[in-house]
Amino acid sequence: MGNVGLLFVGAVLFINGLLLLGKVDAQSGAVFNLFVGALQVLTPTYLIFTSGGDPKKILAASGIYLFGFTYLYVGIGLLAGLDTTGVGYYSLFVAISALGYSYVNFRLLKDYPFGVIWLYWALLWFLFFLLLGLKLDHLTSYTGWITAIEGWVTGAIPAGLLLSGYWKHPTETAIALGVFGVLMFVGLWPLTRQSPQPTRAAPPASSAGTPPSPDQK
Template sequence: MGSVGLLFVGAVLFINGVMLLGWVDEKSAAPMNFFVGGLQIITPTYLIFTANGDANAILAASGLYLFSFTYLYVALNITLGLDGTGLGYFCLFVFVSALVFSWLNFTRFADPGFGVIWLYWAFLWLLFFLLLGLKQERLGRYTGAVCAIQGWVTGWLPALLLLTGGYAAMSGTVAVVLAIFGLVVFGGLYPVLGRRSPGSVPAAPGPQVSA
């Protein structure tokens, strides 16, 4: 069930990313944030209630709420026209938590693939904090590009591998490939998009306006 949720996390990250890039109007992105935010409430709740007290299963499922609350926060900010500062500081909380979940995947869960994926998410939510919480407007387009790309490589791709049974044998390979990909692509995009003149400060991960 978590793999299905991850597939649609990929979709909402992509939508929020292209919203930040200015390709999609923010109001048209709000429904997807509501849909996926709701799904990511139902999924971990189901997994926790059916875990039969398995501490590792409950721990793994608990991290999903970080994303569901982000997407619902985004949707409400867009719908109600709220300032994005509160969301930005929540993203700081998510950033710190994602670092912990990354470490847990490398150690407790012995899953280096998702260890790297959680580092990707930590980086993205750090960008959201800088953009929304600290109003670093120059990062808007760079954050959008990172968000859109992460929708494919941290959501869509691992979800398909999990759903088709191909992930378990490839976790180490996924970790190495994503680590190299992230350093090269995100590092290469920053000089192009990260230093552009600022636009308007977003109310959510998407341009008014984002993981």
């Protein structure tokens, strides 16, 4: 169940990246955020209720709420035309929390690939904070490309491999993800850099991803 949710997380990240790049209409993107947000609230609720009180299963499912509420917040904000400051500062909360979940995946769950993926998400949500909370509009293109690419690298591709049984070699996968992440975050900066503009309302878009519960892999 968690892997199916991860697939649609990849989709919403891709859509929101295109939204930031001006390729998707805000209202149509909002509807999809609401769909995925609802899914990512129902999924952890089901996983927790069926966990049998297992602390590790509850811990793994708990992080999904962070992002389910992000999508709902974004979707409602886009439809209602709300200022993005609230989503931006909530993204800072998620970014900091994601560092904790990364540590948990590395140390407690021994899930090294998702330890790296949580770092991807921490950096992405920190970009949302800078863009939407602090209104650093010159980061729009950079954040849009990072979001769209992470939709595939941290969502759609891992979900496809997990669902088909090809998610193997965790140490090598974690190293490959780490190397690709550094190249992506560093390499895209000079290619998408924009001159800072006077502060104005940032385009209302952000999203993040959620990992599958270990027992769903």
